[in-house]
Amino acid sequence: MSFRDDNEDGRDLRKPFLHTGSWYKMGSRQSSIMSSSAQILRDGSISVVFCVLIVALGPIQFGFTCGYSSPTQDGIINDLNLSISEFSMFGSLANVGAMVGAIASGQIAEYIGRKGSLMIAAIPNIIGWLAISFSKDSSFLFMGRLLEGFGVGVISYTVPVYIAEISPQNMRGSLGSVNQLSVTIGIFLAYFLGLFVNWRVLAVLGILPCTILIPGLFFIPESPRWLAKMGMTEDFEASLQVLRGFDTDISIEVNEIKRSVASSTRRTTIRFAHLKRKRYWFPLMVGIGLLVLQQLTGINGVLFYSSTIFKSAGISSSNAATCGLGLVQVISTGVNTWLMDRAGRRLLLLISSSGMTVSMLLVAVAFYLEGIVSEDSRLYSILGILSLVGLVLLVISFSLGVGAIPWVIMSEILPVNIKSLAGSVATLANWLASWIVTMTANLLLTWSKGGTFTIYTIVTAFTVAFVSLWVPETKGRSLEEIQSSFR
Structure with missing residues (x-):
């Protein structure tokens, strides 16, 4: 099957994407990753749940960032001699960074994929936590918080979209709400661990979700709908087959997605x-x-x-x-x-x-x-x-x-x-x-x-x-x- 066959005007929908760099030339690599994943994941529902649990590490990071400032206020103020207003600035910078990340999140997820954008979001989060943990004054503290916020802004858009695009329609709501459940787990972990460790150690612990997320992303397939939109037909069908199980007939869902993508591609530019x-x-x-x-x-x-x-x-x-x-x-x-x-x-x-x-x-x-x-x-x-x-x-x-x-x-x-x-x-x-x-x-x-x-x-x-x-x-x-x- 190919998009050329189903597209009414005969255009090869992959052509606009073939010049955009090596990222999209990943057919064999993506297939090998999915084949290794396939050895672990044999049942469709187990496959989807496994993927959701991996990407849910992102929202846990999101929640940990939000909850971090509550148990650490007194320790940070005393150790770094900050004023209340400076600490308030520290707390609010996560929102500022998240707004920047939110602006970029859609385009990042569009051009390098859902998995790629989560990889990009994880890196500034790790750097941000290290900057906070080793900070000697407010400058490193603020920089770390901004970097965390940027990563969280990308995560907050990408994870719900990825979960929605990989989930079967009868599980999409429950699996989609895992995003918010993970956020609350992250907040609770920050509150709970903050009772026992100081703010520097708590910042180091904040690195853990993303350090597990990065290798985990290599064991899950990319969103089939994104692959279809990029014109990677074989990878799209392979990804969907892994997600639905190898004994499942995916032909109906494949045709629905192809028709939707072909329809949306006829108008590539949306004007106000x-x-x-x-x-x-x-x-x-x-x-x-x-x-x-x-x-x-x-x-x-x-x-x-x-x-x-x-x-x-x-x-x-x-x-x-x-x-x-x-x-x-x-x-x-x-x-x-x-x-x-x-x-x-x-x-x-x-x-x-x-x-x-x-x-x-x-x-x-x-x-x-x-x-x-x-x-x-x-x-x-x-x-x-x-x-x-x-x-x-x-x-x-x-x-x-x-x-x-x-x-x-x-x-x-x-x-x-x-x-x-x-x-x-x-x-x-x-x-x-x-x-x-x-x-x-x-x-x-x-x-x-x-x-x-x-x-x-x-x-x-x-x-x-x-x-x-x-x-x-x-x-x-x-x-x-x-x-x-x-x-």
Whole structure:
């Protein structure tokens, strides 16, 4: 089979890519890698799960980066004589680096493949952790954080896309949510290990996910949809056969992917005028909207300053409590992984955002009442416990849907011919919103804790409306079916 046979205008779709360098001349090398992988992976579902577990090391690195600053604040400030503002700068630089990585992620994943972009993302992460571990002043500390952020920005786009492109449609939701589960595991590991080791050792431990990821990438196949788009027909079919199992008939899926790629290749240039068409603007609006709302609900700001709420509830060991909260997030996200392909994306998003709205409102009311109740009264301590319960329910609700599903849906609904650009824009918007929330949360909490949670309540209520009106159900449909439905 070849693309020349199926393409209506008779063009060889591989020609535009033959001059782009040795990276694409990897037919024999890719085949040998896949044949060695094939000896390990005989069953299709085992193959896909193995691939997902390898690339999930990237999101673990992502979560470890996010969680690192919480248990290390006092140690870094004391050892390097930093001010609070300098440490805040250190924390926020990960978001800045991630925004740069997000801008580049789509094009990197497009031109050198999903595996290649993960390889590129792993290298600055390793260098960044080493720079932090051996830093003697703030300059190396800041440089390391920027490098980490860049790698995380690339990972945050590439991993969901790779998982979506290799997964069978009946497993895509559950496997896609492994991305967010891995992020929460990374955050929890940073919290937990931070209880026992100093910040330099913790930075060295941060290298481990990427040092395992790099060799692991040589034992998994490239995304078959990317290979098809690049015109590498034999590698595309070999990759898909490895992923689906050697006894599986893949002819129907092969033809679907080929038709989709041939259709998208007829128009190689997308102009802004074309974005007026519903097949482009609608999935772009849904993808960006979900990823921005995920952050504007204030979840990162709330988690970052959760120690304030723990102290108000009378809990003395805020680090241990934060670690417990991280464990709750891991368990809740694990439940989401199990439910994703059973309940569906849309229903879980509605339940999750509704639960967040109620939880935020509960915390807001508790803080408003604390302001008018005497600190010596029993009611004051009850309100502190109430705010703690609201925070736990908030994390559970977030983990059941809003945490994982926006990334899954973004990787499913964006059309093939705008995925690299649109995915980069959506990922950039997510990191920009995260930076805004992280930078403003402390100021808002200082202004008014009740007022802060009221603002977040309004945003989560809007998220419920957004999901109800515009988010489609993608459960049980192939990527080609989902994307063609927007036409």
